[in-house]
Amino acid sequence: MKQVVIIGAGLGGLACGIQLQHAGYDVTIIEKNLHAGGKMMPVKLGDYSFDFGPNTITMPGVFQKVFSNAGESMEDYLELIRLDHHTKNVFRSGDTFLQSIDPHVVISQLVKLDPFGAKNYWRYIKEVNRLYQQAESGFFHRSFHSWLDYLSPGLTKAFFSVRPLETMNHFHKRFFSNPDILQVFNRYATYIGSSPYKSPATFSLIGHLEMNEGVFTVRGGNTKIADAFVQVFKKLGGTLKLDEEVNQIHVTNKTAAGVELKSGIQIKADKIIINGDFITATKKLIKEKDRPSFPDKKLSGYEPSISAFVILAGLKTYQKDIHHHHVFFPEDYKKEFQNIFVDQKLPEDPTIYISHSAYTDRGISKGSNLFILVNAPAVKMKSEKEVSQFKEMIYSRLEEEGIPIRKEIEVEKVYTPDTIAHLFHAYKGALYGVSSHKKKDAFLRPRNASKDINGLFYVGGTTHPGGGSPMVTLSGLNVAKEIIYQDKKKGTDQTKFKKSTNN
Template sequence: MEGEDVHVKKVVIIGGGLGGLSAAVTLAQRGVDVQLFEKNSHFGGKLMPVQLGDYYFDFGPNTITMPFVFRHVIEQTGARTEDYITFRKLSVHTKNVYEDKTTFFLSSDRDYMKEQLAAIDRVGALRYDDFLREVERLYRLAKTYFFPRMFRSFVDYMSPSLAFALLNARPFETLHHFFQRYFTNEHVIQAYDRYATYIGSSPYMAPATFAMIAYLEMVDGVYYVEGGNARIADTFAMLAKRAGATLHTNRAVKRVIVHNGAVKGVELEDGEKVEADVVIMNADLLQAYRELVDPHDRSYERAEPSISAFVMLVGTKEKWDDLAHHNVFFSPNYKQEFEHILAGRYSEHPTIYVCAPPFTKEGSSLFVLVNAPPLTKDGRMQVDEQAYKQLVYERLRSYGLNVVPDVERVITPLHIAEQFGAYRGALYGVASNRRRDTFLRPSNACKEVKGLYFVGGTTHPGGGSPMVVISGQNVAYYLLGVKLSLPF
C-alpha cells in the first residue's frame, strides 16, 4: 500500500481517542510534525477513567481482546509493553445469568466449554469444535481482507479477492441464525447473540460475519489491563509525546480549513489557526464531519445510528465474590428487547451487563450498562433517568444482587452525546443492522476533501478498541507510504 502523501510534514489530529493516539505515535516516531487537539481533559475518548471517592472505574471498553494490536503501537517505538502495561488474561471471562437461575460461563478453555455444553446443550457440545473452526475462518477472512484496508475509493471494492472474501463471510445470514446452526439451548444462543451489541446492533439483523468475535473471546482470549484499561491511552499519549508529538487537552477544534478542495489546517475555538498538510479526524464522523467541514458529503446524515447505553457507575462497600469480571443478566425476551430499542423505547426488562474488575481493595466498583436507543432526532432521551435507574436496581435485586450504592454516577445517551460528540449519543456511529453499513462503512479517506482522513469507531474497520487502533495505524502507515503489517 503506497501513500499518495508520502511527503507529509505537518499533521493535525482532531481528537485524542485511541485511533488518533495510535496515529500520532506512528507518525511522530517517523519524524512527522504532529499536533493533536482534544476537547476533553483526558486522552482516550470513551476509554475514560472515572474516580468517585475511593472507587475507580473504566467508562469505556471493559472487554479487551487482541492485545497484540496495542503491543504493536507501543513496541514500534522501541519500548517494551511490559514496562507500561500488564495485560491479564481471564480464564473464565463472562458469567451469563438467566431468569430461571441457569448460569453459563464463557471461557477460552475449550474443554471447560464442552463440559458445560454437555450438561445443557449436548448438540452444542458435539458441534463446538466445528463452531470454533468456522469462527476462526471468519476471523482470518477479516484480518486478511478487511482490517488492513482503507477503502479510499469505490475501486478498492472491486478487487476479486475482496469479492471472494465478502461472499464467504456469511453476509446474507444473521448472527442469530448462525449461532442456531451450532447450538440448540436458547440460553447459549443468547450468550453469543450478545456479540452484536459490541458493534451497537441487533443479533437478529446484523450479519453473521461478526461471529468472528467469538474467535477472539473463545480462542484468543479476553484480557484486562492491571490498574485499569485507561492505561492503554495514557501509554499511547506518553509515547506520542516522547516521539515529538504535541498533544493538547481542553482545546476544541472549531472547523477544518479547506481551500480549493484540500485541507490547509484547522481553526480552534479560541480563534487560533494551525496549518497542516493533513488533518486526521478522530471524532464521531456523523457528528463532527457536518460540524467541522464545509462543504461535506451529506449522505452520512441518512445513516442509522447504533444503539447507545444507559450506564451506572456504582461503588459499593460490599464485595461481590460470586461475580465474574464480566457478568450479563439476561432479559427473558431478548428479541423483544431489541425490537423496543430499534423502535426508540427503553426495555422494561433489560439485559444488564455488570463489570466487576479487581480495582478496589475494599468494596466493589461496579460498571453497570443497559443497552439503550439513541437520542431522538431532536436530541431528546425517551426515559426518565431516575426512574430507569431504580428499575435497573430492582432488576438486579431480582437476580440476587441487592446493590446498595456508597457512591454512584449515571451516564446517559445525553451525556455521551455531549462529552464525546457522539451523534445522537450512539456508541458506535453507524449501526451494522444493514449489510451496506457493515461492509461499506465510511472510508478512512475523505472523498470530497484532499488531505482529510478519518479514524475511530465510526469509520473503517469499525467499533471496539482494537479496531479503532487499527484504523489509526492504517491511516498513519498509508501517509508514510508503508504497508501495515500487524502480528495477527
C-alpha cells in the first residue's frame, strides 16, 4: 500500500484523504490544531455555539460528491437546509433589499429600488448562469499551469467567454444602476478575498450560486460537514493525528520522501499533500534549495487576499429581527477597498456582515449567536487598544442600526488577522491565500502539483481552483484523482486500486 501524508485537516485535505483512502492508499492526515476542519471551526462559548469560517454554504453537490465517491450518502450524515430568502441587506439610505432565489421576490423590490435593475434581472441571472456553466465545465475540474493551458484548443473560447478582462463592478453596471444594489452584487468579490473594482467579472458567477441555486446551512452547524468528512475518513481506515505539527518535508533526489513532526517523529511517505496555506507551508516546511521555482523572495511578493476582524457575540435575548445573513453597508463602498488594499488599514466605515444561524436553527444555541465579520487588510494589528477601539466602533454602528449589542452580550470573543494567521498558519492572516486582482493570480493560482518536487501536491484555498468551502473541497477531489490517474498510468503494481474514482 502506498503511504500518503496530508499536512492539514482542512476541507481540502479531508476530501483528498477520503478519496485516496477509498482508492486503496494508506493515508495519514496530520493537523496541528485540536479540531479537524481547519477554518471551518466550531467554537463554544458558554452555552452559545458558533461556526467560525464558512457561514455561507453553496454548491452542496460538491460535498455530496465526496460522500458518493466513497460509497456513502451525504443524507446519512448531514441535513442541509436551503435558505430561500437568504440575505437581508441594509443601506445607509434606510432602504433594505432581501436576496432570494425567487426572481419575483427580487424583481418586486427592484421595481422600487432600481427600475433599470428590475428590467435587467432576468438577463442578469441568465448571464451569471452562463458564466458558471462555462467555468464549471472548463476550469473547475482541472489544474492550470501556464497561459498556454487556457489557450489550448477547445479552451480558448471558454476562457474568453468568462469575461476575464472586465472588472466585476463594470460587469454589474450592465445590469444594475442603483449604487446600493451594485454594492450587494459587488460584495461577491469579497468571497474570493478581493476588490470588485479590480477582480475579473468571471467571479460574478457567484451570483448564480446564490441567486439561482441557493444558499444552504447545515442543521446543528456548518462544521458538521467537517465532522462528517472525519467520520467517513476514519470509517475507511484513514489515520487522523490531531495536535501534531509538521516541521519539515524531507526531499531526496527531488522527490518527497517523508515528514518530520515537531515532536521529532518521522513519517515516511510516497506522496505528500500540503493542505496548509501554500505560501506559509512552502516557505516553512521545504528547504529553499529544494524549491528553486519558489525562492523566499518570490513567495513574499504575493498580494494576500482580504483578512477579517471577527467578533463572536452571544446575546442573552433571542433577536428575531436579525436575519440568518444580515449585511449593513457603508456610505462609500469603494473607500472600504481603498482602505484595505491601498492604505492597508482597517476600514474607517466598514461593511458589517452578521451570520445568525439561530435564526434558522433555533435549537443550536442559547439566545442569539452572532458571528460578526468585517473585512480587514492582511496585516498585523497595531495594539490591543486598536482592537478594542475597532470593536467598540462596530458595536456603536450596530446600535445605530437597532441591534442592542452592549447591554445584551453574555459572551464574546474577537479574532483579528493575527489570530487567523496564527491559528491556521494562514499567510498574513489572509482568508483565501492570494488576492485575485492580477490576472495572473486570478487564473494561475499556485499549481496543485509541485514544480520542483516529485510526489508533492497542494490542495486548499491557496491553490487552484481557489478559496471558499466548495472550491477547496473540489481541489481535494481533483488532486486525489490526479494521483490515482498518474499511478495507474505508471502501471505500478504496488498500489492495489479498489475501484477507479471519478469526480
